[in-house]
Amino acid sequence: MSETVIHVTVNGEARAWRTQPGDLLLDVLRREGLWGVKRGCETGECGACAVLLDGEPVNSCLMFAAQADGRALLTVEGLAESDRLLPLQEAFLDHGAVQCGYCTPAMLLCAKALLERSPKPTEAEVREVLSGVLCRCTGYKKPVEAILAAAEATPKPRAKTGRRAAR
Numbered sequence: 704m705s706e707t708v709i710h711v712t713v714n715g716e717a718r719a720w721r722t723q724p725g726d727l728l729l730d731v732l733r734r735e736g737l738w739g740v741k742r743g744c745e746t747g748e749c750g751a752c753a754v755l756l757d758g759e760p761v762n763s764c765l766m767f768a769a770q771a772d773g774r775a776l777l778t779v780e781g782l783a784e785s786d787r788l789l790p791l792q793e794a795f796l797d798h799g800a801v802q803c804g805y806c807t808p809a810m811l812l813c814a815k816a817l818l819e820r821s822p823k824p825t826e827a828e829v830r831e832v833l834s835g836v837l838c839r840c841t842g843y844k845k846p847v848e849a850i851l852a853a854a855e856a857t858p859k860p861r862a863k864t865g866r867r868a869a870r
């Protein structure tokens with residue numbers, strides 16, 4: 704079968720990957736050293752393999768790598784800025800929301816996508832977004848608290864006053 708080179712932006716860096724037809728995105732990401740992308744059910748049920756594709760969560764076990772050609776991927780390795788964790792990551796630590804950690808990368812990425820489209824989500828919205836990621840340890844109470852706390856810690860967007868700035 705013929706090899707194809709796909710061009711992707713991964714965690715902000717342009718990359719070119721050699722892929723075979725039929726290669727799953729999950730397999731290629733892990734082959735490229737992005738082990739924060741976890742292999743779980745491989746059937747789209749557990750969400751452990753979630754990454755952000757152009758800012759939206761996708762299950763990488765359900766996509767061919769070729770479908771990511773020309774697009775931007777974010778994995779958990781790209782969340783922290785240099786050595787600083789995101790407030791969302793800090794909140795997971797502060798709230799004891801990480802146990803074995805297997806589901807944590809997917810939870811963080813899904814939460815990041817949620818907070819970007821809805822900076823002050825309701826608890827129901829948080830629970831809804833986490834419903835696609837199965838946690839085998841204890842469940843969702845602490846992650847929900849952590850995400851709500853991270854949202855609370857984020858400054859509110861300034862209200863528009865409609866006034867022109869003084870010149």
Ligand code: FES
Nearest residue numbers: 743744745750764
């Ligand atoms: S490994 Fe992809 S959804 Fe479970």
Ligand code: FES
Nearest residue numbers: 803806838839840
């Ligand atoms: S923390 Fe272990 S599976 Fe969620």
